Amino acid sequence: MLKGSCCCGTIKFTLSSPPTMMGTCYCTRCRKVGATTFVFVKRDSFKLISGVDSISTYKPEAPYKYNRCFCTHCGTSLGEITSPEESFPVAANCFDNELKITNMFHEFVKEKPSWYGICDEAKQFIEHPHQ
Ligand SMILES: [Zn+2]
Numbered sequence: 001m002l003k004g005s006c007c008c009g010t011i012k013f014t015l016s017s018p019p020t021m022m023g024t025c026y027c028t029r030c031r032k033v034g035a036t037t038f039v040f041v042k043r044d045s046f047k048l049i050s051g052v053d054s055i056s057t058y059k060p061e062a063p064y065k066y067n068r069c070f071c072t073h074c075g076t077s078l079g080e081i082t083s084p085e086e087s088f089p090v091a092a093n094c095f096d097n098e099l100k101i102t103n104m105f106h107e108f109v110k111e112k113p114s115w116y117g118i119c120d121e122a123k124q125f126i127e128h129p130h131q
């Protein structure tokens with residue numbers, strides 16, 4: 001069982017099956033919220049254990065559409081943990097256990113700042129990966 005939490009520990013969640021994918025996004029939105037590396041999890045394996053009342057959601061204006069969740073108390077970026085989708089991204093930094101997957105791709109490399117160097121062989125995409 002994988003566990004995750006925010007920095008102050010108010011928000012806690014578990015994951016009953018391992019994430020299916022890990023990716024890193026360099027778009028300005030992901031960078032500014034401090035959640036560039038994420039994993040995709042299945043809705044039925046994700047369980048919020050505590051802190052539901054402390055989840056704040058930032059809803060961006062169009063054309064951006066992804067809602068970003070934070071802890072109201074400590075500001076930890078959590079990913080899209082309130083998403084209604086079957087599969088959604090969770091910030092990899094929130095996990096308390098070692099994740100047994102490694103980064104599988106880099107996206108929005110066109111927005112990557114020059115001070116950040118990519119140090120693995122994972123595939124790079126200018127924007128979202130092509131399906
Ligand atoms: Zn917190």
Ligand SMILES: [Zn+2]
Pocket residue numbers: 025026027028029030031108
């Ligand atoms: Zn992004």
